[in-house]
Amino acid sequence: MEEKRIGVYVCWCGTNIAKMVDVEGVAEEIGKLPNVVVSKNYKYMCSDPGQELIIQDIKEYNLNRVVVSACSPRIHELTFRKALMHAGLNPYMFEMANIREQVSWVHEDREEATRKAKSLITGAVARVAYHEALDKRTVEINPASLVIGGGISGLTAALEIADSGKKVYLIEKEAQLGGHTANVELTFPHMIPARQVIGPKIKRAENHPNIEVLKQATIDEIFGYIGNFNADIKVNGSARKIEFGNIIVATGLKPFDPSSVDLHGYGKLPNVITSVEFEQMLKSGKIQTSDGNEPKNIAIIHCVGSRNNDYHEYCSRTCCMLGLKYSNQLRSALPDSNIYEIYADMRSFGKGCEELYADTARRGIMFLNFDQRKGIPQITKAHPGDSCEMLIEMKERLSNTQIEVPADMVILLVAMEAREDAKDIAHQVGVSKCGNDFFIERHPKLDPVATTTDGVYIVGSCQGPKDITDSVAQARAAAARVLGTITQGTVEVELTTAVVNEDLCCGCQTCVSVCPYTAISFDEEKSVSVVNEILCKGCGTCGSTCPTGAIRSRHFTDLQILSQIKGIMSTEMTEV
Amino acid sequence: MSTRVDPNFSKKLEAYGKADWNECYHCGNCSAICPLTEDGFLFPRKGIRAIQMGLKDQLAGYVDPWLCYYCGECTDTCPRDANPGEMMMTLRRWLTAVYDWTGLSGLLYRSFRAHMAFMIVLFLGVIASFLVFADFSIPATSEGLVEINAFAPSELIHEIDTILLLALMFFLVTNILNMFIKVIIMDKSVRVPIYLYFVKVWEAIFHFGTQWRFSKCEEKRWYWFLHWFLMSSYTLMFIFIIFFLDWFQTDVVHPWYHPQRLLGYYVTAGILISTVYFVWNRIKAGKTIFKFSHHSDYIFPVLLFLIAFTGILIHIFRISGMAQATYITYMLHLAVEVPMVTTFVAFSKWSHLAYRPMGLFFANLKKAALQKQYKTQLAPAT
Numbered sequence: 006m007e008e009k010r011i012g013v014y015v016c017w018c019g020t021n022i023a024k025m026v027d028v029e030g031v032a033e034e035i036g037k038l039p040n041v042v043v044s045k046n047y048k049y050m051c052s053d054p055g056q057e058l059i060i061q062d063i064k065e066y067n068l069n070r071v072v073v074s075a076c077s078p079r080i081h082e083l084t085f086r087k088a089l090m091h092a093g094l095n096p097y098m099f100e101m102a103n104i105r106e107q108v109s110w111v112h113e114d115r116e117e118a119t120r121k122a123k124s125l126i127t128g129a130v131a132r133v134a135y136h137e138a139l140d141k142r143t144v145e146i147n148p149a150s151l152v153i154g155g156g157i158s159g160l161t162a163a164l165e166i167a168d169s170g171k172k173v174y175l176i177e178k179e180a181q182l183g184g185h186t187a188n189v190e191l192t193f194p195h196m197i198p199a200r201q202v203i204g205p206k207i208k209r210a211e212n213h214p215n216i217e218v219l220k221q222a223t224i225d226e227i228f229g230y231i232g233n234f235n236a237d238i239k240v241n242g243s244a245r246k247i248e249f250g251n252i253i254v255a256t257g258l259k260p261f262d263p264s265s266v267d268l269h270g271y272g273k274l275p276n277v278i279t280s281v282e283f284e285q286m287l288k289s290g291k292i293q294t295s296d297g298n299e300p301k302n303i304a305i306i307h308c309v310g311s312r313n314n315d316y317h318e319y320c321s322r323t324c325c326m327l328g329l330k331y332s333n334q335l336r337s338a339l340p341d342s343n344i345y346e347i348y349a350d351m352r353s354f355g356k357g358c359e360e361l362y363a364d365t366a367r368r369g370i371m372f373l374n375f376d377q378r379k380g381i382p383q384i385t386k387a388h389p390g391d392s393c394e395m396l397i398e399m400k401e402r403l404s405n406t407q408i409e410v411p412a413d414m415v416i417l418l419v420a421m422e423a424r425e426d427a428k429d430i431a432h433q434v435g436v437s438k439c440g441n442d443f444f445i446e447r448h449p450k451l452d453p454v455a456t457t458t459d460g461v462y463i464v465g466s467c468q469g470p471k472d473i474t475d476s477v478a479q480a481r482a483a484a485a486r487v488l489g490t491i492t493q494g495t496v497e498v499e500l501t502t503a504v505v506n507e508d509l510c511c512g513c514q515t516c517v518s519v520c521p522y523t524a525i526s527f528d529e530e531k532s533v534s535v536v537n538e539i540l541c542k543g544c545g546t547c548g549s550t551c552p553t554g555a556i557r558s559r560h561f562t563d564l565q566i567l568s569q570i571k572g573i574m575s576t577e578m579t580e581v
Numbered sequence: 582m583s584t585r586v587d588p589n590f591s592k593k594l595e596a597y598g599k600a601d602w603n604e605c606y607h608c609g610n611c612s613a614i615c616p617l618t619e620d621g622f623l624f625p626r627k628g629i630r631a632i633q634m635g636l637k638d639q640l641a642g643y644v645d646p647w648l649c650y651y652c653g654e655c656t657d658t659c660p661r662d663a664n665p666g667e668m669m670m671t672l673r674r675w676l677t678a679v680y681d682w683t684g685l686s687g688l689l690y691r692s693f694r695a696h697m698a699f700m701i702v703l704f705l706g707v708i709a710s711f712l713v714f715a716d717f718s719i720p721a722t723s724e725g726l727v728e729i730n731a732f733a734p735s736e737l738i739h740e741i742d743t744i745l746l747l748a749l750m751f752f753l754v755t756n757i758l759n760m761f762i763k764v765i766i767m768d769k770s771v772r773v774p775i776y777l778y779f780v781k782v783w784e785a786i787f788h789f790g791t792q793w794r795f796s797k798c799e800e801k802r803w804y805w806f807l808h809w810f811l812m813s814s815y816t817l818m819f820i821f822i823i824f825f826l827d828w829f830q831t832d833v834v835h836p837w838y839h840p841q842r843l844l845g846y847y848v849t850a851g852i853l854i855s856t857v858y859f860v861w862n863r864i865k866a867g868k869t870i871f872k873f874s875h876h877s878d879y880i881f882p883v884l885l886f887l888i889a890f891t892g893i894l895i896h897i898f899r900i901s902g903m904a905q906a907t908y909i910t911y912m913l914h915l916a917v918e919v920p921m922v923t924t925f926v927a928f929s930k931w932s933h934l935a936y937r938p939m940g941l942f943f944a945n946l947k948k949a950a951l952q953k954q955y956k957t958q959l960a961p962a963t
Contacts, residue, residue, distance in 0.1 A: 343588040351606075366603050371588045371634065398583055403607050404630040406639070409583040 009040040009134050012068040013126065014059060016050035016075035018105055025109035027119045031074075035126050040134055042066045051081050056088040063092035070133045074102035074126045095138035097501075097560060102129040124576035131572025135565045141497045144539060146232040147250030148172065148491045153224070153430065156184020158465025158476040159255035160206040165484035167215035171491055174247050175210060176222045176238065182207045184257050190287040191334065192473055193326040194357040202473065227252070227433045228523075230539040231460030232496055251460045251487040254444065255480065256430055258466035261310035261317070261420035268383040269309065269417060276300070276394060277384060277415045279309075280327055292338055292414075294394070299339060300413035302393050305331055306382055307348040310420030313377055317420050317441060321470040324418035325352045329365045331416060336368045345410050346372045347382055347399065355474070373410065374402040384415055421470040434461050435522050435540075443469045454483040457542065458522065459498070462486060501560040502541035503548055507533045509555035516547035516556060587635025594632060596691040597678070598671030599873045604663035605629045611655035611665040616797050621948055622648055625655055625665035628672055641679050642763045644947070646672040647933075647940025650805075652798030653869030667873050674875065677932055679763070680756040686928040693876040696929075700880075700920035707916040717908050725902035726834065729895075732908050738915075739826060745922065746823050752927035757939055764943045773950040781949060785942035789934075794941065804870070807855050812934065814851025815885060817844060822918075834900055845896070852889035856882040881930045884921040888914065 015032040017023035028046040036044030043066050047055050050073055062068060071094070073085050078101040086096035104122040112118040148171050152163045155177030163175045181187065187207075189199035210216050225237040225244075235248045260281045263271040271277045275295035278286075286292055294300050305328045310316040325348065332344050346365075351372070353362040366372065375382055382399040393411035401408045423442030424430075431438050435458040437445045444463045447455040454462045462483040465476040490496055503525075505516075510533040517525045517534060524540035525547060527533075534556070536547075548558045557563075591602055605626070612618050612626045624645040631640045649669045656666035678687035689696045715733045722728065729735075765773060788794055792812065795805040821829040821844070828841065835842050859882045862871040891914035898907040925931035 345586075345588075363604075366606075369588070369592075369603070371586065373586070373634065401634065404627070404634060404636065404639075406634075406636060407583045408634065408636075409585050411585065 007069065009070060010042045010066065010068045011040045011070045011072060011130055011133060012059065012062050012066065013041055013044040013072045013074070013130060014050050014055075015044070015046040015104075015122075015126070016055070016073065017046065017048045018075060018109075019048065022075070022105050022109040022122075025112060025115055025118045026104055026122045027115065031119060031123050031126065034123060035130065038127065038130055040070075041130060042068060050075050051084055056084070056091075059085070059088050060092040063089070063094060069094065070098045070100075070136060072100050072102060072126065072129045072133050074104045074122065074129065076105040077101075077103050097139045098133070098136050100129040100133040100136065102126045120576065124573050127576055128569040128571075128573035131575075132565050132569035135562070135568055136560070137562075139500050139559060142500055142538065143495045143497055144230070144232045145495050146490050146493065147234070147248055149174065149247075149249040150251045150253065150487050150491075151176065151234065151236065151247070151249040152253045152255060153434075154184065154255035154257055154465070154467070155179075155182040155210075155218070155220070156255060156257045156465060156476075157186040157203055157206070157473055158257070158480040159184070159253070160203070160210050161477050161480035162253045162255060162464055162484045162487075163210055163216050164206060164213065165481050166487055167210075167213045169488050171215060171488065172249075173216045174219060174249060175216055176219045176224065178221070178223060180221050182210060182218065182220070185260075186473060188281065188288075189284050191330060193330040194355075194361040196330070196333075199473075224430075224433055230537065231458075231490070231498070233539075234460065251490060252434055252462065253480075253483050253487065254430060254434055254436065254461065254463045254467055255465045256424055256427065256467040258421040258470065259424045261422050263309050263417050263419055266309060266316070266381070266417075268381055269306065269415075270384045271417060274384060274386065274395060274415075276413060277417065279417050279419045280324070280331075281419065283331065283416045287334060292335065294413055298413070300342065302343045302345070302411045303335055303339075303414045303416070304345040304347055304397055304410055304412040305416045305418065306397075307346070307418050308377060308381075308420075309417040310422070312349060313381070317422060319441060319470065320352065321420040322352075323421065323470060323472045326358055326361065326472070328416075328418050329353065329361050332365050332370045333361075333368065336370065343411070344370045345397075345412070346370055347375060347397065347410070348372065349375055349377045373399065373408070375399050376402045382410075384412070387411070421466055423467070427467065430467075434458065436461055436463060443467065454479050454486060459496070460490070498539045499543070500538060501543040501558075502538045503536045503543065503545070503556050503558045504538075505534050505536055506555045506557065507531065509553045510534055511553050511555070513552060515550050515552065519546050519550050521546065584636055584638065587637060590635030590637055591632050594671060594675055597674040598667060598875050600629075600664040600668035600671055601662060602629050602632050602668060604661040605633070605659075605665070606661060608660060610658055610660060614654050614658050615649075616652070616654070617648055617650065617794060618645075621951060622944055624649060625669050629663065629665060629668055632668070632672075638767075640672070641676070642767050643672070643676070644764045644940050644944050645669075646676060647937050648794070648944055650792075650795040650798055650808075651870050652801040652804070654798070656869050664873075666869065670873075670875075673933065673936075674877070676760075677929065677936065680760045680932075680936070681752070681928055682755065682759055683752065683928075686932075689924055689929055690875070690877060696876065696880060696924060699924055703920040703923055704916045707919050708912060711912040711915075715908065715912070717905060719904065721902045721904045727899045727902060727904045727907045729830065729899070729907065729911055732904075733911070742823070742826060745919070749922065749926045753932060753935055756927060756932065757935060760936065760939060761943065764940075765946065768947070771947050771950045771954065773946045774953070777946055777949050781942060781945045784945055785938045788941050789938035807858055810851045811855035811859070811885075814848045814855070816934065818848045818852070818888075821848070845892075849889045849893050852885050853893075856886040856889070860886070877925075877930050881921075881925055884917055884925075887917045888921060891917065 013035045015028045017028050022028060032044045032046040035041060043062055047058060049055050059071060071089060082101050086099055089096050089099050102125045104125060108118050108122045150166050150173050152159045152173055152175045155175055163173045167173045183203050186199050186203045192199050192202060211218055219240045222238055222240040227234055227236040229235050232250045238245050238247060263269055263279060269277060307324055307328055311321040328346055332346055335342060335344050353359045379400060382397045384395055384397050387393050387396045393413055395412045397410040397412055399408060427442045436456040439445050444467050446453045446463060446468060447457055454464055456463055464479040464483045465471055512532040514527050517527055522540050522542050524537045525534050528535045543558055545558045545561050548556045607626060609626050612623050618624050622645050646669045651666050651670055653666045656664050659665055674690050678690055719732050792809050796802055862868060863874045863878060866872050891910050894910045895907055895914060898910060
C-alpha cells in the first residue's frame with residue numbers, strides 16, 4: 006500500500022472563521038497527526054493564491070491527499086477538487102471540513118469552537134486516508150428533446166430548441182395547445198391581448214418541421230438517463246415509444262378551488278366568481294351578473310387561497326396585478342360603477358407594475374385593506390330592499406374600522422397551486438417536490454431551471470407561481486441549457502454511485518423499491534440487483550437498507566464513514 | 582356595527598378644496614413629521630383614510646383638523662404628492678359646513694357664484710338703504726368737523742348692528758353646539774365628567790388669545806406671527822364694532838395718542854399688512870400653504886382689506902373736513918362690512934376663530950377624560 010501523505014489547510018475566511026477559531030493553533034496541532042505531512046493556515050484558501058498554495062505543496066511535498074477546513078463543501082468543494090486536478094491528483098482524494106457554518110458562525114465560546122474545529126478536521130483527516138480514486142464516465146447525448154406541457158412555457162421552450170434545428174416532442178394532455186394563457190383576455194401590466202402572445206406561438210409550433218406536437222397525450226413511463234431517455238406514451242389512446250436526450254417539464258398550475266373557503270360563499274352565492282371565470286366573462290365581452298344585469302358595485306378580493314395558513318402559505322405572485330388589471334378594465338367598461346379592491350398587501354413588483362398600481366389608484370378605485378391573521382372578508386346576501394345584492398363584512402386595517410362593502414359581483418383572485426398529477430410527473434421524471442407539490446430546482450438562486458436529475462429541467466408554474474414574463478424567461482433559459490448539452494454531444498457523469506457485490510446480494514429487491522431515482526433494476530437471470538451508474542445519485546439509501554451489506558456507496562464506504570467518526574471522537578470533548 | 586363605505590364621498594368633497602387623496606398609500610410619513618399630532622389625535626393620515634373610504638359619520642366627529650395649523654411640512658415631505666396639508670384645510674371647510682345646520686355654509690363653500698351673489702345683494706341693499714335714509718348734503722361744521730353720526734341715522738345703524746350681532750351669534754352658537762354634539766356626545770368611547778369643562782376652558786382661552794399651538798409648527802414662526810397679527814387685529818375690530826361702537830365711532834376727533842385712535846391704527850395696520858401679504862402669496866402660489874386657494878381664501882382677505890382701507894380713508898377724509906367724500910366712503914365701508922360679517926362669521930372662514938379654540942377645548946376634554954378612563958399616560962396638548 007502506498008504511503009499516505011496528507012496536506013491540511015485551515016482557512017481563516019477573513020475574520021469569519023479566525024475570530025472564533027484559533028486557526029494557527031489548530032493547524033499546528035493537526036500537523037502532529039499521523040500521515041499529515043504539512044498543515045498550514047491561510048486567509049482565503051479559495052482565492053487564487055490559496056489554491057496555488059495547495060498545488061505547490063502537492064508538488065513539493067509529494068502529497069497524495071488533501072483536507073481543506075473552511076466553509077461548506079456546497080460552496081467550494083468543486084473549487085478545490087479542480088485545484089487537485091491541476092496538480093495531477095484525482096479530485097476525489099480530497100475532503101472538506103466545514104468549520105464556518107458548523108463552527109465559527111454558530112458558536113460563541115472561542116475555546117470550545119476551536120476544540121470542535123480540531124475534532125472535525127481530525128475526522129476529515131481520518132476519512133481522507135481511505136479515499137479512493139474515482140473516474141468519470143462519458144455518455145452521448147440524443148439531440149431530440151421532450152417538452153411536457155403545451156402552455157406558454159412549454160411552447161416557448163419547444164420553439165427555442167426547434168428553431169436551432171433540433172427535434173422536439175411536445176406533449177400536451179388537452180386537445181388544444183395554449184394552456185392557461187389561452188384563457189386570459191389581456192395581460193398585465195401592458196394590457197397586451199393574450200391572444201397576441203400565445204396565438205402565433207401555437208400556430209408556429211403546430212407547423213414547425215422540428216416539432217412533433219402530440220395532443221391528448223399522456224406519459225406512461227420514462228426510462229433512461231441524461232442523453233439517453235426513452236418513454237412509453239399514449240397519444241389519443243394509442244401507445245407509442247419515443248427517444249430523447251433531455252426533458253423540459255412545463256406542466257403548469259391549477260387554479261385554487263375557493264369552495265372550501267366558507268366565508269366567501271363561492272358556489273352558494275351566484276355572483277361570487279373566480280378570476281378564471283371573470284376572464285371568460287371579459288373574453289365574451291359581457292360583464293353581467295347571473296340575472297343578466299350590469300353590476301353597479303364590484304369587489305375584487307385578493308389572496309383567496311394564498312398567504313393563508315389554512316390554504317397555501319405562499320404568495321401566488323400574479324393576483325395583485327390581475328386585480329389591478331380588472332379594476333382598469335372594469336373602470337373602462339363600466340365608468341359609473343363602484344369598484345373595490347379588497348387586498349391584504351399590495352405587491353406590485355417588477356417593471357411597469359408599480360406604475361399600473363399608481364395609475365389604477367387614480368381611477369377612482371377604493372382600496373380596502375384586511376389583515377389575514379385577523380380574518381378574511383365575509384360575503385353575505387344583502388338584506389331585502391338594500392340597493393345591492395351582497396354585503397362584504399370586513400375589518401379595514403388602515404382605518405381600524407369594521408365596515409361593510411356593497412357588492413353585486415365579487416371576483417375572487419384565486420391562488421395558483423400545483424397540479425394534482427404533479428406527483429406522477431415528479432416520479433416519472435425523477436424530480437423532487439416541495440411541501441406545496443411544486444417541483445424543486447437544483448439551486449433557488451444559481452440554478453433555477455435545472456433539477457437534481459441531470460437532463461431534466463423545470464420551467465413555468467410547475468416550479469412555483471409565475472407570470473407569463475417569468476415563465477417565458479425560464480423557458481428560454483432551459484432551452485439554452487438543453488441546447489448546451491446537445492452541442493457538447495457528450496456529458497460527463499459523476500461516479501460517486503452505488504455498486505452491488507453480486508456474491509453477497511440475496512435478491513430481496515429492497516433496494517429497488519427504495520431508490521428515489523429508479524436507478525436500480527433487478528437482473529432476473531442472475532437474481533441480483535443492478536445499479537445504473539448514470540441514474541444513481543449516490544444518495545446511499547440502498548446501501549443503508551441492504552440487509553446483507555452487498556451494496557457499497559462509492560466515496561461513502563463504511564470504512565470511510567467509520568474512520569471519520571473515529572477521528573472526530575478521538576478528540577477530547579467537553580462534558581455537556 | 583359596520584359602517585357602509587361610500588365611494589362617492591371623496592368626489593363630493595372636491596368642491597371644498599383640493600387634495601389628491603387617491604394618491605395616498607398610507608406610509609404615515611405625514612403623521613410622523615407633524616409637530617402637532619399626538620397620541621389619540623393622529624393626523625393627517627387617518628383623515629385621508631376616512632375620506633378615501635367615505636366614512637362620513639366618523640369624519641363629522643373628527644376634531645383633528647382644528648388642531649392643525651397647516652405649516653405644510655406634511656405636504657412637502659409626502660412621497661406621493663397626496664397633499665395631506667391641503668386635505669386638512671379642505672376638511673376644515675367641510676366641517677364648517679357640517680356644523681352649520683342651515684346649509685348656507687355648504688352652499689357658500691361649494692359655489693363661488695352663490696357666495697358672490699349673496700354678497701352683491703347685501704352690498705346693494707346697504708347702498709340702497711343709505712340712499713334712502715342718509716342725508717349726504719350735510720356739510721362739515723364750522724370747525725371743519727365731519728359728523729358721521731349726523732349724516733346717517735345712527736340710532737337705526739345701531740339697531741341693525743345689534744340685530745345682526747344677535748342673529749350671527751345665534752347661528753354661531755348653535756353651530757358650535759352642533760359641533761359639540763358631533764365631537765363629544767356622539768363619541769361613545771369617551772364620557773367627559775362635568776368638572777373637566779371648567780378645568781380645561783382656560784387652556785382654550787389662552788390658545789385663542791395667543792395661538793400658541795401654531796408657533797409649535799417648526800420654522801414657521803413668521804406665519805404664526807402674521808396670522809396672530811391679522812387675527813388679533815380683526816378680533817379687536819370685531820369687538821369694537823359689535824360691543825363698543827358708541828365709543829369707537831364718535832364724531833369727536835381725539836388727539837393721536839388717545840387709545841381709541843392708537844387701537845384704530847393697530848387694527849388697520851394689522852389688517853392691511855397681513856391681508857396684502859396673504860393675498861400676494863396666494864397669487865404667487867409659491868409656498869406650500871399658498872399653492873391651492875379656495876375662493877373663500879380670496880374673498881375673505883380682500884373684503885377685510887377693503888374694510889380697513891375704507892376705514893382709514895374715512896379717517897383721513899374726516900380730519901381733512903371733506904364731508905361728501907367721508908359720507909360716500911363710510912357708505913362703501915358698511916356696504917363691504919355687512920356682506921363680510923354676514924357670510925363669514927357663522928358660515929365660512931371667520932368661524933375658524935370660534936371652531937379652533939373649541940376644537941382644542943374638546944380635544945383636551947377627550948384626552949383628559951380618556952386619561953381618567955384608562956389611566957394611560959398621554960402627553961398634554963401644549
